[in-house]
Amino acid sequence: MKLFFPLILAMASALAQAPVLSPVEQKIVRSMSADTLKGHVSFLASDALEGRDTPSKGLEVAAEYIASQFRRFGVEPAGNEGYFQTASFGRITPVTEGFEFTLTAGAESFAVSKDSVALDVMGGAEIDRAPVLKVRLGADPPSFRAEDVRGKAVVAAMPDFQKVAAEDRRKSYQRLMRDRKSLIDGQPALVIITESMGGGGNRLRDLSETTPPQVTIRDEALRKKIAEWPVGPVDAAVTAKIPKPAAQSVKLANVIGIVRGGDPALKDSYVLITSHYDHIGMQANGEDRINNGANDDASGTATVLQLAETFARLGVKPRRSIVFIAYFGEEKGLLGSRYYAEHPVFPLAKTVADLNLEHMGRTDDNEGPQLRRLAVTGMDYSNVGDVLKAAGLKTGVEVWRHAKNSDMFFSASDNQALADAGIPSHTLSVAYIFPDYHRPGDHWDKLDYKNMQQVAGTTALAAWSMANSSKAPAWSPANEKAQKYLSAWKALHANSKSN
Secondary structure (H helix, E strand, O other): OOOHHHHHHHHHHHHHHOOOOOHHHHHHHHHOOHHHHHHHHHHHOOHHHOOOOOOOHHHHHHHHHHHHHHHHHOOEEOOOEOOEEEEEEEEEEOOOOOOEEEEEEOOEEEEOOHHHEEEEOOOOEEEEEEEEEEEEOOOOOOOOOHHHOOOOEEEEEOOOHHHOOHHHHHHHHHHHHHHHHHHHHHOOOEEEEOOOOOOOOOEEEEOOOOOOOEEEEOOHHHHHHHHHOOOEEEEEEEEEEEOOOEEEEEEEEEEEEEEOOOOOOOOOOEEEEEEEOOOOOEOOOOOOOEOOOHHHHHHHHHHHHHHHHHHHOOOOOOOOEEEEEEEOOHHHOOHHHHHHHHOOOOOHHHEEEEEEEOOOOOOEEOOEEOOOEEEEOOOOOEOHHHHHHHHHHHHOOEEEOOOOHHHHOHHHOOHHHHHHOOOOEEEEEOOOOOOOOOOOOOOHHHOOHHHHHHHHHHHHHHHHHHHHOOOOOOEOOOOHHHHHHHHHHHHHHHHHHHO
16 A cells, blocks of 8 residues: 555656647547558558559549548648649650760860760750850859859869768758759859769659750760869850750649638648658569558658548637648659749748658668657757647657757758748658668558557647747757758748838
8 A cells, every 4th residue: 555655646746747638639639540541541552553653643543532532521722723733844855866065175176976975954055155164063162153154154063972071961962952053043054064963864854944954074085174174264165056855744733732720810821731642653673563652651641631631620720721732753852842832822931830741650660669759850950849849748759859860861851842942841750761661562551550640649739739829930040050941931031021
Protein backbone atom coordinates (compact mmCIF):
# COMPACT_ATOMS: atom_id res chain seq x y z
CA MET A 1 0.00 0.00 0.00
CA LYS A 2 2.89 2.36 0.69
CA LEU A 3 4.05 2.00 -2.95
CA PHE A 4 0.56 2.16 -4.37
CA PHE A 5 -0.38 5.70 -3.28
CA PRO A 6 2.84 7.39 -4.55
CA LEU A 7 2.25 5.70 -7.90
CA ILE A 8 -1.28 7.09 -8.06
CA LEU A 9 0.01 10.54 -7.11
CA ALA A 10 2.70 10.40 -9.83
CA MET A 11 0.15 9.40 -12.46
CA ALA A 12 -2.21 12.16 -11.38
CA SER A 13 0.60 14.70 -11.52
CA ALA A 14 1.55 13.62 -15.05
CA LEU A 15 -2.04 13.86 -16.20
CA ALA A 16 -2.39 17.31 -14.64
CA GLN A 17 0.69 18.55 -16.51
CA ALA A 18 -0.37 17.13 -19.92
CA PRO A 19 -1.90 19.73 -22.28
CA VAL A 20 -5.67 19.48 -22.41
CA LEU A 21 -7.31 19.14 -25.81
CA SER A 22 -10.33 21.30 -26.55
CA PRO A 23 -13.49 19.52 -27.75
CA VAL A 24 -12.68 20.50 -31.36
CA GLU A 25 -9.10 19.23 -31.02
CA GLN A 26 -10.39 15.95 -29.59
CA LYS A 27 -12.71 15.59 -32.57
CA ILE A 28 -9.81 16.26 -34.97
CA VAL A 29 -7.56 13.65 -33.39
CA ARG A 30 -10.35 11.04 -33.17
CA SER A 31 -11.18 11.52 -36.86
CA MET A 32 -7.79 10.13 -37.89
CA SER A 33 -8.16 6.55 -39.12
CA ALA A 34 -5.45 3.98 -39.73
CA ASP A 35 -7.79 2.05 -42.03
CA THR A 36 -8.64 5.16 -44.07
CA LEU A 37 -4.96 5.92 -44.52
CA LYS A 38 -4.29 2.33 -45.51
CA GLY A 39 -7.07 2.47 -48.10
CA HIS A 40 -5.65 5.59 -49.76
CA VAL A 41 -2.05 4.31 -49.79
CA SER A 42 -2.92 0.84 -51.04
CA PHE A 43 -4.67 2.29 -54.09
CA LEU A 44 -2.16 5.04 -54.90
CA ALA A 45 0.75 2.60 -54.54
CA SER A 46 -0.93 -0.31 -56.32
CA ASP A 47 0.68 -2.05 -59.29
CA ALA A 48 -2.19 -0.75 -61.44
CA LEU A 49 -0.72 2.78 -61.29
CA GLU A 50 2.73 1.54 -62.39
CA GLY A 51 4.75 3.86 -60.17
CA ARG A 52 3.01 7.17 -61.07
CA ASP A 53 5.81 8.51 -63.26
CA THR A 54 5.57 12.10 -64.56
CA PRO A 55 3.96 11.94 -67.09
CA SER A 56 2.09 8.61 -67.25
CA LYS A 57 -1.39 7.13 -67.29
CA GLY A 58 -0.84 6.01 -63.70
CA LEU A 59 -0.20 9.61 -62.64
CA GLU A 60 -3.42 10.70 -64.36
CA VAL A 61 -5.38 7.99 -62.53
CA ALA A 62 -3.84 9.09 -59.22
CA ALA A 63 -4.87 12.70 -59.90
CA GLU A 64 -8.44 11.62 -60.67
CA TYR A 65 -8.53 9.55 -57.47
CA ILE A 66 -7.38 12.52 -55.34
CA ALA A 67 -9.95 14.79 -57.00
CA SER A 68 -12.69 12.20 -56.44
CA GLN A 69 -11.86 12.07 -52.73
CA PHE A 70 -11.92 15.87 -52.42
CA ARG A 71 -15.31 15.77 -54.15
CA ARG A 72 -16.55 13.08 -51.74
CA PHE A 73 -15.43 15.09 -48.68
CA GLY A 74 -17.07 18.29 -49.89
CA VAL A 75 -13.76 20.13 -50.31
CA GLU A 76 -14.17 23.09 -52.67
CA PRO A 77 -12.27 22.84 -55.99
CA ALA A 78 -9.55 25.46 -56.50
CA GLY A 79 -7.95 24.71 -59.86
CA ASN A 80 -8.57 26.27 -63.27
CA GLU A 81 -10.26 23.00 -64.35
CA GLY A 82 -12.21 21.89 -61.30
CA TYR A 83 -9.68 20.49 -58.84
CA PHE A 84 -6.88 20.56 -61.43
CA GLN A 85 -4.37 23.35 -61.84
CA THR A 86 -3.27 22.38 -65.32
CA ALA A 87 0.23 23.09 -66.60
CA SER A 88 1.54 22.92 -70.15
CA PHE A 89 4.89 21.17 -70.22
CA GLY A 90 6.91 19.85 -73.10
CA ARG A 91 9.22 16.89 -73.50
CA ILE A 92 12.10 18.80 -75.08
CA THR A 93 14.58 17.07 -77.38
CA PRO A 94 17.42 19.25 -78.73
CA VAL A 95 18.16 19.19 -82.46
CA THR A 96 21.82 19.51 -83.45
CA GLU A 97 21.37 19.26 -87.21
CA GLY A 98 22.18 22.72 -88.55
CA PHE A 99 24.04 23.76 -85.39
CA GLU A 100 26.84 26.28 -85.95
CA PHE A 101 29.19 27.83 -83.38
CA THR A 102 32.29 29.97 -83.79
CA LEU A 103 34.20 31.71 -81.02
CA THR A 104 36.79 34.30 -82.02
CA ALA A 105 39.39 35.39 -79.47
CA GLY A 106 41.99 37.77 -80.85
CA ALA A 107 43.74 36.04 -83.73
CA GLU A 108 42.34 32.62 -82.78
CA SER A 109 39.09 31.16 -84.05
CA PHE A 110 37.33 28.03 -82.73
CA ALA A 111 34.64 26.38 -84.84
CA VAL A 112 32.78 23.81 -82.75
CA SER A 113 30.93 20.97 -84.48
CA LYS A 114 27.52 19.58 -83.48
CA ASP A 115 29.24 16.39 -82.32
CA SER A 116 31.22 18.32 -79.68
CA VAL A 117 28.30 19.93 -77.84
CA ALA A 118 25.28 19.15 -75.71
CA LEU A 119 22.34 21.55 -75.92
CA ASP A 120 19.73 22.64 -73.40
CA VAL A 121 17.42 24.99 -75.28
CA MET A 122 13.77 25.99 -75.23
CA GLY A 123 13.88 27.68 -78.65
CA GLY A 124 16.13 28.38 -81.60
CA ALA A 125 18.55 31.31 -81.70
CA GLU A 126 20.82 33.14 -84.10
CA ILE A 127 23.66 35.06 -82.46
CA ASP A 128 25.95 37.50 -84.27
CA ARG A 129 29.24 38.40 -82.56
CA ALA A 130 27.92 38.48 -79.00
CA PRO A 131 30.56 39.80 -76.56
CA VAL A 132 31.94 37.26 -74.07
CA LEU A 133 31.82 37.54 -70.27
CA LYS A 134 33.26 34.88 -67.96
CA VAL A 135 31.60 34.39 -64.57
CA ARG A 136 32.18 32.00 -61.69
CA LEU A 137 29.00 30.36 -60.45
CA GLY A 138 28.60 29.87 -56.72
CA ALA A 139 31.18 32.52 -55.76
CA ASP A 140 30.85 34.36 -52.46
CA PRO A 141 30.29 37.25 -53.02
CA PRO A 142 28.69 36.80 -56.46
CA SER A 143 31.00 37.34 -59.42
CA PHE A 144 28.30 39.11 -61.47
CA ARG A 145 24.92 40.82 -61.39
CA ALA A 146 21.94 39.91 -63.56
CA GLU A 147 22.28 43.18 -65.49
CA ASP A 148 25.91 42.38 -66.36
CA VAL A 149 25.00 39.44 -68.61
CA ARG A 150 22.26 40.87 -70.84
CA GLY A 151 22.92 40.08 -74.52
CA LYS A 152 26.30 38.48 -73.83
CA ALA A 153 27.74 35.04 -74.45
CA VAL A 154 28.36 34.08 -70.83
CA VAL A 155 31.05 31.52 -70.05
CA ALA A 156 30.01 30.01 -66.72
CA ALA A 157 32.68 28.32 -64.60
CA MET A 158 31.23 25.73 -62.25
CA PRO A 159 32.25 25.27 -58.59
CA ASP A 160 34.40 22.23 -57.85
CA PHE A 161 32.29 20.39 -55.30
CA GLN A 162 35.06 17.83 -54.76
CA LYS A 163 37.15 20.57 -53.16
CA VAL A 164 34.32 21.83 -50.95
CA ALA A 165 34.08 20.45 -47.41
CA ALA A 166 31.02 18.26 -46.95
CA GLU A 167 29.45 20.62 -44.40
CA ASP A 168 29.80 23.55 -46.84
CA ARG A 169 28.33 21.85 -49.90
CA ARG A 170 24.76 22.89 -49.10
CA LYS A 171 25.77 26.57 -49.05
CA SER A 172 27.81 26.11 -52.22
CA TYR A 173 24.85 24.49 -53.97
CA GLN A 174 22.51 27.28 -52.82
CA ARG A 175 24.91 29.88 -54.23
CA LEU A 176 25.03 27.92 -57.49
CA MET A 177 21.22 28.01 -57.72
CA ARG A 178 21.26 31.73 -56.87
CA ASP A 179 23.63 32.44 -59.75
CA ARG A 180 21.72 30.18 -62.12
CA LYS A 181 18.61 32.28 -61.43
CA SER A 182 20.59 35.49 -62.02
CA LEU A 183 21.75 34.12 -65.37
CA ILE A 184 18.19 33.36 -66.42
CA ASP A 185 16.86 36.71 -65.18
CA GLY A 186 19.68 38.59 -66.91
CA GLN A 187 18.74 37.28 -70.39
CA PRO A 188 22.17 36.56 -71.90
CA ALA A 189 22.40 35.62 -75.56
CA LEU A 190 23.58 32.17 -74.52
CA VAL A 191 25.39 30.36 -71.70
CA ILE A 192 28.55 28.38 -72.40
CA ILE A 193 29.76 25.76 -69.94
CA THR A 194 32.29 22.95 -69.98
CA GLU A 195 30.60 20.93 -67.20
CA SER A 196 26.98 20.04 -66.63
CA MET A 197 24.98 22.41 -64.42
CA GLY A 198 21.88 20.23 -64.30
CA GLY A 199 18.97 20.01 -66.65
CA GLY A 200 19.83 19.16 -70.21
CA GLY A 201 17.73 18.13 -73.14
CA ASN A 202 15.16 15.38 -73.58
CA ARG A 203 13.37 16.26 -70.36
CA LEU A 204 10.21 17.93 -69.14
CA ARG A 205 10.16 21.71 -69.27
CA ASP A 206 7.55 24.29 -68.39
CA LEU A 207 6.60 25.79 -71.76
CA SER A 208 6.10 29.19 -70.13
CA GLU A 209 9.81 29.29 -69.21
CA THR A 210 12.05 31.76 -70.99
CA THR A 211 15.60 30.49 -70.49
CA PRO A 212 18.72 31.33 -72.50
CA PRO A 213 20.24 28.63 -74.73
CA GLN A 214 22.84 26.57 -72.88
CA VAL A 215 25.72 25.02 -74.81
CA THR A 216 27.98 22.51 -73.10
CA ILE A 217 31.33 22.48 -74.92
CA ARG A 218 33.26 19.22 -75.26
CA ASP A 219 35.84 20.51 -77.77
CA GLU A 220 39.14 20.05 -75.90
CA ALA A 221 41.00 22.95 -77.56
CA LEU A 222 38.26 25.42 -76.65
CA ARG A 223 37.83 23.99 -73.16
CA LYS A 224 41.54 24.55 -72.53
CA LYS A 225 41.29 28.12 -73.81
CA ILE A 226 38.26 28.87 -71.65
CA ALA A 227 40.06 27.56 -68.55
CA GLU A 228 42.84 30.13 -69.09
CA TRP A 229 40.49 33.14 -69.07
CA PRO A 230 40.09 35.11 -65.83
CA VAL A 231 36.64 36.06 -64.55
CA GLY A 232 35.36 39.21 -66.23
CA PRO A 233 34.97 40.59 -69.78
CA VAL A 234 36.90 38.59 -72.40
CA ASP A 235 38.26 39.98 -75.68
CA ALA A 236 36.22 37.51 -77.70
CA ALA A 237 32.94 37.16 -79.60
CA VAL A 238 30.55 34.33 -80.41
CA THR A 239 28.52 33.76 -83.57
CA ALA A 240 26.11 30.84 -83.44
CA LYS A 241 23.06 29.25 -84.98
CA ILE A 242 21.07 27.03 -82.61
CA PRO A 243 18.23 24.98 -84.15
CA LYS A 244 14.80 24.95 -82.54
CA PRO A 245 14.31 21.78 -80.45
CA ALA A 246 11.58 19.22 -80.95
CA ALA A 247 8.83 19.46 -78.31
CA GLN A 248 6.12 16.97 -77.43
CA SER A 249 3.31 18.70 -75.52
CA VAL A 250 2.44 17.22 -72.12
CA LYS A 251 -0.47 18.30 -69.89
CA LEU A 252 0.17 17.92 -66.17
CA ALA A 253 -1.83 18.96 -63.12
CA ASN A 254 -1.57 19.85 -59.46
CA VAL A 255 -4.70 18.78 -57.58
CA ILE A 256 -6.00 21.56 -55.32
CA GLY A 257 -8.92 21.90 -52.92
CA ILE A 258 -9.79 24.38 -50.19
CA VAL A 259 -11.75 24.52 -46.94
CA ARG A 260 -12.72 28.17 -46.61
CA GLY A 261 -12.08 30.06 -43.40
CA GLY A 262 -14.87 31.72 -41.49
CA ASP A 263 -13.20 34.77 -39.91
CA PRO A 264 -13.95 37.97 -41.89
CA ALA A 265 -10.46 39.32 -41.14
CA LEU A 266 -8.50 36.09 -41.77
CA LYS A 267 -10.48 33.99 -44.25
CA ASP A 268 -8.49 35.39 -47.19
CA SER A 269 -5.22 34.13 -45.73
CA TYR A 270 -4.10 30.56 -46.25
CA VAL A 271 -2.36 27.58 -44.64
CA LEU A 272 -1.14 25.00 -47.17
CA ILE A 273 -1.02 21.24 -46.54
CA THR A 274 0.87 19.60 -49.40
CA SER A 275 2.52 16.46 -50.74
CA HIS A 276 3.63 15.07 -54.10
CA TYR A 277 1.58 12.32 -55.69
CA ASP A 278 4.08 11.23 -58.34
CA HIS A 279 6.87 8.66 -58.06
CA ILE A 280 9.57 7.32 -60.40
CA GLY A 281 7.65 4.85 -62.54
CA MET A 282 9.06 1.49 -63.63
CA GLN A 283 12.48 -0.14 -63.75
CA ALA A 284 13.85 -1.09 -67.17
CA ASN A 285 14.12 -4.74 -66.14
CA GLY A 286 13.82 -7.12 -63.21
CA GLU A 287 11.24 -9.48 -61.78
CA ASP A 288 9.48 -6.65 -59.92
CA ARG A 289 9.77 -3.58 -62.15
CA ILE A 290 7.22 -1.29 -60.50
CA ASN A 291 8.49 1.38 -58.10
CA ASN A 292 5.25 1.56 -56.13
CA GLY A 293 6.22 4.56 -53.99
CA ALA A 294 4.01 3.69 -51.03
CA ASN A 295 5.97 5.67 -48.46
CA ASP A 296 7.39 8.06 -51.09
CA ASP A 297 4.94 9.61 -51.34
CA ALA A 298 1.56 7.88 -51.35
CA SER A 299 1.81 8.15 -47.54
CA GLY A 300 2.08 11.95 -47.67
CA THR A 301 -0.78 12.20 -50.16
CA ALA A 302 -2.95 9.89 -48.06
CA THR A 303 -2.31 12.12 -45.05
CA VAL A 304 -3.29 15.20 -47.05
CA LEU A 305 -6.53 13.41 -47.97
CA GLN A 306 -7.16 12.42 -44.34
CA LEU A 307 -6.74 16.02 -43.17
CA ALA A 308 -8.89 17.33 -46.01
CA GLU A 309 -11.69 14.99 -44.98
CA THR A 310 -11.33 15.95 -41.32
CA PHE A 311 -11.47 19.71 -41.86
CA ALA A 312 -14.21 19.55 -44.49
CA ARG A 313 -16.46 17.52 -42.16
CA LEU A 314 -15.46 19.07 -38.84
CA GLY A 315 -18.56 21.23 -38.55
CA VAL A 316 -16.44 24.17 -37.39
CA LYS A 317 -14.77 26.56 -39.83
CA PRO A 318 -11.13 27.50 -39.27
CA ARG A 319 -10.44 31.23 -39.10
CA ARG A 320 -7.99 31.09 -42.01
CA SER A 321 -8.61 29.02 -45.13
CA ILE A 322 -6.80 25.68 -45.44
CA VAL A 323 -5.57 24.65 -48.90
CA PHE A 324 -4.76 21.06 -49.84
CA ILE A 325 -2.37 20.47 -52.77
CA ALA A 326 -1.06 17.28 -54.34
CA TYR A 327 1.86 18.17 -56.63
CA PHE A 328 3.03 16.47 -59.81
CA GLY A 329 6.68 15.99 -60.74
CA GLU A 330 8.52 16.30 -57.43
CA GLU A 331 10.77 13.44 -58.49
CA LYS A 332 11.63 15.33 -61.71
CA GLY A 333 12.89 18.40 -59.83
CA LEU A 334 10.00 19.88 -57.79
CA LEU A 335 8.13 20.64 -61.03
CA GLY A 336 4.63 20.91 -59.57
CA SER A 337 5.52 22.97 -56.51
CA ARG A 338 7.72 25.32 -58.51
CA TYR A 339 4.89 25.70 -61.02
CA TYR A 340 2.50 26.59 -58.19
CA ALA A 341 4.97 29.10 -56.70
CA GLU A 342 5.24 30.79 -60.10
CA HIS A 343 1.48 30.54 -60.83
CA PRO A 344 -0.15 30.70 -57.37
CA VAL A 345 -3.87 30.07 -57.13
CA PHE A 346 -3.98 32.02 -53.87
CA PRO A 347 -1.79 35.09 -53.28
CA LEU A 348 1.62 34.15 -51.90
CA ALA A 349 1.64 37.26 -49.72
CA LYS A 350 -1.54 35.94 -48.08
CA THR A 351 -0.13 32.42 -47.64
CA VAL A 352 1.16 32.13 -44.08
CA ALA A 353 2.68 28.63 -43.98
CA ASP A 354 3.09 25.29 -45.74
CA LEU A 355 3.25 21.88 -44.10
CA ASN A 356 4.63 19.50 -46.74
CA LEU A 357 4.28 15.77 -46.03
CA GLU A 358 6.75 13.05 -47.08
CA HIS A 359 7.57 9.52 -45.86
CA MET A 360 4.77 9.52 -43.27
CA GLY A 361 4.16 5.78 -43.05
CA ARG A 362 7.30 3.71 -42.60
CA THR A 363 8.93 3.67 -39.19
CA ASP A 364 11.93 1.52 -40.20
CA ASP A 365 14.36 4.38 -40.77
CA ASN A 366 17.90 3.28 -41.68
CA GLU A 367 19.05 4.80 -38.37
CA GLY A 368 16.54 2.80 -36.34
CA PRO A 369 12.79 2.62 -35.54
CA GLN A 370 10.92 5.94 -35.44
CA LEU A 371 7.79 5.39 -33.36
CA ARG A 372 5.61 8.31 -32.29
CA ARG A 373 8.22 10.69 -33.73
CA LEU A 374 7.83 13.37 -36.41
CA ALA A 375 10.93 14.93 -37.98
CA VAL A 376 10.91 18.44 -39.46
CA THR A 377 13.29 19.83 -42.08
CA GLY A 378 14.76 23.24 -41.26
CA MET A 379 13.00 22.94 -37.94
CA ASP A 380 14.61 26.01 -36.37
CA TYR A 381 14.40 28.14 -39.52
CA SER A 382 10.96 29.41 -38.41
CA ASN A 383 8.59 29.14 -35.47
CA VAL A 384 6.48 26.55 -37.31
CA GLY A 385 8.61 23.97 -35.48
CA ASP A 386 7.34 25.36 -32.15
CA VAL A 387 3.73 25.00 -33.30
CA LEU A 388 4.40 21.38 -34.27
CA LYS A 389 6.11 20.64 -30.95
CA ALA A 390 3.12 22.04 -29.06
CA ALA A 391 0.82 19.80 -31.10
CA GLY A 392 3.07 16.83 -30.38
CA LEU A 393 2.78 17.41 -26.64
CA LYS A 394 -0.98 17.08 -27.00
CA THR A 395 -0.80 13.84 -28.97
CA GLY A 396 2.19 12.14 -27.37
CA VAL A 397 4.32 12.47 -30.52
CA GLU A 398 7.89 13.76 -30.28
CA VAL A 399 8.53 16.47 -32.87
CA TRP A 400 12.26 16.64 -33.37
CA ARG A 401 15.20 18.07 -35.30
CA HIS A 402 17.69 15.61 -36.77
CA ALA A 403 21.19 17.03 -36.22
CA LYS A 404 22.20 16.49 -39.86
CA ASN A 405 19.16 15.62 -41.96
CA SER A 406 16.92 18.47 -40.79
CA ASP A 407 19.02 21.02 -42.66
CA MET A 408 20.33 18.76 -45.42
CA PHE A 409 16.86 17.64 -46.54
CA PHE A 410 15.29 21.11 -46.41
CA SER A 411 15.98 21.62 -50.11
CA ALA A 412 15.07 18.05 -51.09
CA SER A 413 11.28 18.34 -51.22
CA ASP A 414 8.44 20.57 -52.33
CA ASN A 415 8.67 22.89 -49.32
CA GLN A 416 11.73 24.45 -51.00
CA ALA A 417 9.72 26.08 -53.77
CA LEU A 418 7.45 27.85 -51.28
CA ALA A 419 10.35 28.74 -48.98
CA ASP A 420 12.16 30.36 -51.91
CA ALA A 421 9.07 32.54 -52.35
CA GLY A 422 9.31 33.61 -48.69
CA ILE A 423 6.64 31.39 -47.12
CA PRO A 424 7.55 29.52 -43.89
CA SER A 425 7.51 26.03 -45.33
CA HIS A 426 8.82 22.74 -43.97
CA THR A 427 8.64 19.05 -44.79
CA LEU A 428 7.43 16.61 -42.12
CA SER A 429 8.38 12.94 -42.17
CA VAL A 430 8.71 9.89 -39.96
CA ALA A 431 11.69 8.30 -41.76
CA TYR A 432 14.25 10.22 -43.78
CA ILE A 433 15.80 7.21 -45.53
CA PHE A 434 14.34 3.71 -45.29
CA PRO A 435 14.90 0.28 -46.90
CA ASP A 436 13.46 0.14 -50.44
CA TYR A 437 13.78 3.92 -50.89
CA HIS A 438 13.26 4.52 -54.64
CA ARG A 439 13.10 0.78 -55.19
CA PRO A 440 10.31 -1.60 -56.21
CA GLY A 441 10.02 -2.91 -52.64
CA ASP A 442 8.33 0.24 -51.28
CA HIS A 443 4.95 -1.52 -50.94
CA TRP A 444 1.84 -0.40 -49.07
CA ASP A 445 1.88 -3.33 -46.61
CA LYS A 446 5.23 -2.21 -45.12
CA LEU A 447 3.77 0.97 -43.59
CA ASP A 448 2.84 1.31 -39.90
CA TYR A 449 -0.66 2.75 -40.22
CA LYS A 450 -1.30 3.04 -36.49
CA ASN A 451 1.79 5.23 -36.14
CA MET A 452 0.79 7.08 -39.29
CA GLN A 453 -2.59 7.83 -37.70
CA GLN A 454 -0.84 9.33 -34.67
CA VAL A 455 1.52 11.61 -36.62
CA ALA A 456 -1.37 12.63 -38.89
CA GLY A 457 -3.24 13.79 -35.78
CA THR A 458 -0.23 15.85 -34.72
CA THR A 459 0.00 17.42 -38.16
CA ALA A 460 -3.71 18.20 -38.14
CA LEU A 461 -3.54 19.93 -34.75
CA ALA A 462 -0.59 22.05 -35.90
CA ALA A 463 -2.43 23.06 -39.08
CA TRP A 464 -5.55 23.87 -37.08
CA SER A 465 -3.50 25.98 -34.66
CA MET A 466 -1.91 28.03 -37.45
CA ALA A 467 -5.26 28.42 -39.20
CA ASN A 468 -6.82 29.85 -36.04
CA SER A 469 -4.00 32.03 -34.75
CA SER A 470 -4.17 35.77 -35.31
CA LYS A 471 -0.39 35.78 -35.58
CA ALA A 472 1.11 34.27 -38.74
CA PRO A 473 4.21 32.03 -38.57
CA ALA A 474 7.54 33.78 -39.13
CA TRP A 475 11.10 32.98 -40.18
CA SER A 476 13.68 33.06 -37.39
CA PRO A 477 15.71 36.30 -37.71
CA ALA A 478 18.50 34.91 -35.51
CA ASN A 479 19.09 31.83 -37.70
CA GLU A 480 21.70 32.56 -40.37
CA LYS A 481 20.38 29.73 -42.56
CA ALA A 482 16.93 31.34 -42.66
CA GLN A 483 18.09 34.79 -43.79
CA LYS A 484 17.55 34.24 -47.53
CA TYR A 485 13.98 33.10 -46.85
CA LEU A 486 13.33 36.01 -44.49
CA SER A 487 14.60 38.38 -47.21
CA ALA A 488 12.25 36.73 -49.72
CA TRP A 489 9.37 37.13 -47.25
CA LYS A 490 10.14 40.83 -46.83
CA ALA A 491 10.33 41.35 -50.60
CA LEU A 492 7.06 39.45 -51.10
CA HIS A 493 5.21 41.62 -48.61
CA ALA A 494 6.85 44.85 -49.80
CA ASN A 495 5.66 44.04 -53.32
CA SER A 496 2.14 43.25 -52.13
CA LYS A 497 1.90 46.64 -50.37
CA SER A 498 3.08 48.53 -53.42
CA ASN A 499 0.60 46.82 -55.77
